[in-house]
Amino acid sequence: MKNIFSILFLIGAPLFACASGGLIDPLEHQLPFIITLLLVAKLGGALFAKIHQPAVLGELICGVLLGNLAYLSGDFISFFEPVKDEEFIRTISEMGVIILLFQVGLETKLSSMLKVGLSSFFVACIGVFFPFVFGYLISSWLGYGANSTVHIFIGATLTATSVGITARVLQDLKKLDLDESRIVLGAAVIDDVIGLIILAVVSALASSFLNGGEAHISFFSVLVITAKAVGFLVSAIFLGHYLAPWILNLSKYLRVEGMSLVMALGFAFTLAYISHMIGLHFIVGAFAAGLILEEAHFVGFHYHENLERIITPLSDFFVPFFFLLIGMKVSLSVFTHLSVVTIALVLSAVAVVTKLAAGLGVVGKNIDRLSVGIGMIPRGEVGLIFASIGLGTGVLKQDVYSAIVVMVMLTTFVTPPLLKWSLSRKEVSKP
Amino acid sequence: MKNIFSILFLIGAPLFACASGGLIDPLEHQLPFIITLLLVAKLGGALFAKIHQPAVLGELICGVLLGNLAYLSGDFISFFEPVKDEEFIRTISEMGVIILLFQVGLETKLSSMLKVGLSSFFVACIGVFFPFVFGYLISSWLGYGANSTVHIFIGATLTATSVGITARVLQDLKKLDLDESRIVLGAAVIDDVIGLIILAVVSALASSFLNGGEAHISFFSVLVITAKAVGFLVSAIFLGHYLAPWILNLSKYLRVEGMSLVMALGFAFTLAYISHMIGLHFIVGAFAAGLILEEAHFVGFHYHENLERIITPLSDFFVPFFFLLIGMKVSLSVFTHLSVVTIALVLSAVAVVTKLAAGLGVVGKNIDRLSVGIGMIPRGEVGLIFASIGLGTGVLKQDVYSAIVVMVMLTTFVTPPLLKWSLSRKEVSKP
Numbered sequence: 001m002k003n004i005f006s007i008l009f010l011i012g013a014p015l016f017a018c019a020s021g022g023l024i025d026p027l028e029h030q031l032p033f034i035i036t037l038l039l040v041a042k043l044g045g046a047l048f049a050k051i052h053q054p055a056v057l058g059e060l061i062c063g064v065l066l067g068n069l070a071y072l073s074g075d076f077i078s079f080f081e082p083v084k085d086e087e088f089i090r091t092i093s094e095m096g097v098i099i100l101l102f103q104v105g106l107e108t109k110l111s112s113m114l115k116v117g118l119s120s121f122f123v124a125c126i127g128v129f130f131p132f133v134f135g136y137l138i139s140s141w142l143g144y145g146a147n148s149t150v151h152i153f154i155g156a157t158l159t160a161t162s163v164g165i166t167a168r169v170l171q172d173l174k175k176l177d178l179d180e181s182r183i184v185l186g187a188a189v190i191d192d193v194i195g196l197i198i199l200a201v202v203s204a205l206a207s208s209f210l211n212g213g214e215a216h217i218s219f220f221s222v223l224v225i226t227a228k229a230v231g232f233l234v235s236a237i238f239l240g241h242y243l244a245p246w247i248l249n250l251s252k253y254l255r256v257e258g259m260s261l262v263m264a265l266g267f268a269f270t271l272a273y274i275s276h277m278i279g280l281h282f283i284v285g286a287f288a289a290g291l292i293l294e295e296a297h298f299v300g301f302h303y304h305e306n307l308e309r310i311i312t313p314l315s316d317f318f319v320p321f322f323f324l325l326i327g328m329k330v331s332l333s334v335f336t337h338l339s340v341v342t343i344a345l346v347l348s349a350v351a352v353v354t355k356l357a358a359g360l361g362v363v364g365k366n367i368d369r370l371s372v373g374i375g376m377i378p379r380g381e382v383g384l385i386f387a388s389i390g391l392g393t394g395v396l397k398q399d400v401y402s403a404i405v406v407m408v409m410l411t412t413f414v415t416p417p418l419l420k421w422s423l424s425r426k427e428v429s430k431p
Numbered sequence: 432m433k434n435i436f437s438i439l440f441l442i443g444a445p446l447f448a449c450a451s452g453g454l455i456d457p458l459e460h461q462l463p464f465i466i467t468l469l470l471v472a473k474l475g476g477a478l479f480a481k482i483h484q485p486a487v488l489g490e491l492i493c494g495v496l497l498g499n500l501a502y503l504s505g506d507f508i509s510f511f512e513p514v515k516d517e518e519f520i521r522t523i524s525e526m527g528v529i530i531l532l533f534q535v536g537l538e539t540k541l542s543s544m545l546k547v548g549l550s551s552f553f554v555a556c557i558g559v560f561f562p563f564v565f566g567y568l569i570s571s572w573l574g575y576g577a578n579s580t581v582h583i584f585i586g587a588t589l590t591a592t593s594v595g596i597t598a599r600v601l602q603d604l605k606k607l608d609l610d611e612s613r614i615v616l617g618a619a620v621i622d623d624v625i626g627l628i629i630l631a632v633v634s635a636l637a638s639s640f641l642n643g644g645e646a647h648i649s650f651f652s653v654l655v656i657t658a659k660a661v662g663f664l665v666s667a668i669f670l671g672h673y674l675a676p677w678i679l680n681l682s683k684y685l686r687v688e689g690m691s692l693v694m695a696l697g698f699a700f701t702l703a704y705i706s707h708m709i710g711l712h713f714i715v716g717a718f719a720a721g722l723i724l725e726e727a728h729f730v731g732f733h734y735h736e737n738l739e740r741i742i743t744p745l746s747d748f749f750v751p752f753f754f755l756l757i758g759m760k761v762s763l764s765v766f767t768h769l770s771v772v773t774i775a776l777v778l779s780a781v782a783v784v785t786k787l788a789a790g791l792g793v794v795g796k797n798i799d800r801l802s803v804g805i806g807m808i809p810r811g812e813v814g815l816i817f818a819s820i821g822l823g824t825g826v827l828k829q830d831v832y833s834a835i836v837v838m839v840m841l842t843t844f845v846t847p848p849l850l851k852w853s854l855s856r857k858e859v860s861k862p
Contacts, residue, residue, distance in 0.1 A: 026518045026521050026522045026525070027521075027522050027525040027526065027529075027713065028704075028707060030522055031700055031703070031704045031707075032704065034526075034700060035697055035700045035701055035704065038693055038696065038697055038700075039693065039694075039697045042689070042690060042693040042694075043685070046685035046690055047685075049685075050685070055688070087457045087518070087519065088518065088519055088522055090457050090458075091457045091458050091461055091519055094457070094458040095458065095465075098458075172688075254474070254477035254478075254480075254481070257486070257603075257743075257747065258473070258743070258744070258746075258747025258748075259473060259477055261744050261747050261748065262469055262470065262473040262747060262748070262751075263470075263473075265469065265748065266466055266469055266470045269462055269465060269466045269469075270466055272462070273459075273462045273463065273466065276459060276462075282458065310743075310744045310747075311744070312688075312689070312741075312744075313689065313692050313741045313742070313743075313744045313745050314744055314745060314748060315689075316688060316689025316692050316693060316741075317689075317692065317693070317696065317745060320693075
């Protein structure tokens with residue numbers, strides 16, 4: 001009824017003010033964005049699938065194009081600028097990554113994950129240790145007139161692993177049932193727990209930098225953080241083991257259209273929220289929820305609907321927003337500063353090589369350590385959280401911060417093609 | 432990472448300000464609402480399904496309970512108060528009703544709709560004429576010291592038909608393939624076009640009331656509005672007839688996970704947006720999109736995925752928000768005013784009886800006119816738009832406005848059980 005209301009607006013503002021107060025649709029503003037983003041993401045993904053690349057790469061690149069349309073066209077096409085700060089689109093995209101990891105959890109067997117648990121643990125530890133040490137050393141070597149706090153920050157930024165990209169690539173390539181995939185998923189969860197501890201340390205450093213005093217990092221507080229995170233994961237999986245069949249039973253008893261979907265989503269969202277409250281990322285809880293429901297399904301509980309099948313349309317709708325938005329947040333203007341690009345390239349090289357080394361943590365035979373290492377490369381939003389704390393406290397200067405952003409970006413974009421290449425290589429070498 | 436950020440907040444506000452600026456998740460605020468609303472709606476629906484009532488009634492009533500928790504508990508439990516104005520939840524709920532009508536369109540054959548088109552037309556016309564005339568007369572009889580503009584407004588408010596509730600009840604009862612259902616759906620679309628014209632007239636009246644002058648309603652402008660609305664519907668269906676197979680073909684060619692879902696949703700959202708821009712309700716375009724894709728599917732185009740099946744999980748997720756929110760907007764406090772309740776009951780009686788009479792517009796045999804009439808009863812948000820324009824311009828006093836809100840509410844709540852009863856009655860009487 002927009003036309004009518006426009007007329008009303010001309011007639012009298014109070015008239016319009018009331019009518020629009022509670023009744024004009026918030027959707028009128030959002031729908032054009034939703035339509036365009038959805039179609040662009042999906043078409044971009046389809047084009048990349050056509051040239052035998054993971055669809056997610058197409059979504060990321062389309063995101064970069066949309067997000068930089070204003071910059072590239074000299075502010076001529078600025079239609080998509082508001083999207084980046086649109087709370088609705090951001091919320092949809094966050095729900096996307098939660099649903100993705102829930103779905104990935106549903107496709108992953110807990111027992112198979114535990115079987116490669118030792119490998120995951122070593123990969124995670126090496127994948128934190130090497131990036132931190134070499135990040136620190138390289139940063140000291142580059143120098144840029146900074147003190148050791150800065151170098152510790154750089155090191156911390158390089159430790160993070162963002163599993164969203166890798167999980168999606170493995171899903172695109174239908175490789176989630178490989179041991180390599182399970183090792184990476186497990187390592188990413190462990191990395192998030194370690195990341196929590198690092199965040200605590202780094203925050204203490206940042207605050208001491210702000211106050212100009214000494215950094216106080218109590219061993220006890222680190223212990224509490226660790227205990228909370230590990231406690232959540234263990235108790236979620238143990239409680240879930242007993243609770244999940246009960247939930248599934250209830251949804252079976254309350255036979256109404258879509259009940260099982262809503263119960264499963266409610267479960268996933270709840271664990272995601274709890275894990276966020278504890279300090280872990282949303283997606284750790286969502287992944288755990290998927291594992292638990294897969295197991296409940298697996299241990300002989302005959303479920304009247306195939307959860308994976310009914311969750312797929314939701315992930316088809318929600319997930320593209322997440323990857324498109326990652327792309328849109330990339331600012332191409334950063335690349336015009338040579339100093340930024342130089343630091344970024346050095347950091348990226350360190351980021352890639354040290355995480356590749358993490359693949360060496362794998363124990364056992366017949367596992368492609370290179371693929372595992374590549375799966376650990378993307379830094380994603382976790383690295384950005386460290387970096388922005390650094391920027392906010394003044395520890396990091398604007399150019400170093402921009403370089404970190406570029407590094408996060410590069411590690412995100414190289415992973416899909418590299419992973420596709422390394423996994424197909426493994427296939428070829430198979431007997 | 433909320434705990435960590437809380438610590439940071441204590442340490443230093445600037446630190447926190449930066450970290451939360453672009454990085455703390457908007458989802459943290461929304462997720463508890465999403466989880467609770469989703470589970471409450473679905474459990475409420477399931478309970479009502481258990482006692483053999485349409486699930487939607489359970490969703491509505493749970494909505495009323497949630498929305499009035501603060502009022503009923505003396506502001507003790509005010510957790511759900513912010514939800515009513517939460518833009519994210521409102522947008523999700525609007526998407527819900529779009530997806531619902533798209534889905535209903537997918538389950539409806541255009542040819543079968545056209546077969547009962549004459550019945551739909553008569554039902555729509557009678558369903559506007561009677562409510563308007565009797566609404567005007569009853570309002571004049573009640574008087575409440577008002578002039579004829581008020582009475583015309585009351586009459587106009589009673590003409591609207593909101594098809595969301597009826598469509599959902601028919602879906603819950605799996606009765607969408609009855610001729611009665613097609614007649615109601617067709618009549619509701621025609622009603623929306625007539626409603627547009629009435630809105631134009633009523634707006635002109637309201638503005639003349641504001642300016643104290645004469646009402647100017649040009650015959651030409653009414654003609655333009657009608658032509659636009661009818662033109663949109665006809666051209667959407669004709670163009671869609673040729674465009675839809677092409678869209679489906681493209682999505683078939685671009686074989687990537689979920690492509691058909693995204694193309695179909697993109698099509699539905701686009702038509703919904705255009706119809707909104709023309710002045711019709713979103714759901715008219717969404718319903719047309721469903722009809723078109725159903726037809727494209729029907730005319731021998733073999734589609735690689737069953738659209739209805741893949742749209743169901745999305746509707747299971749989105750739709751409950753819409754009906755829950757309708758319930759939440761009901762304010763029980765209105766019922767404490769005797770004068771409001773009296774006017775409301777009289778208006779509701781007129782609203783129900785005159786729309787029942789619309790069922791007499793059905794031509795042909797073996798069609799249950801009572802069920803058609805009942806299907807036309809709910810007024811929904813269209814009636815509220817008229818009423819709020821009346822309130823905003825001062826045409827309607829607060830008590831009359833509240834009475835209209837109660838009337839809209841009652842017509843919405845009586846429809847699910849009445850429709851279930853009348854349709855089961857028809858079944859019994861069948862040979």
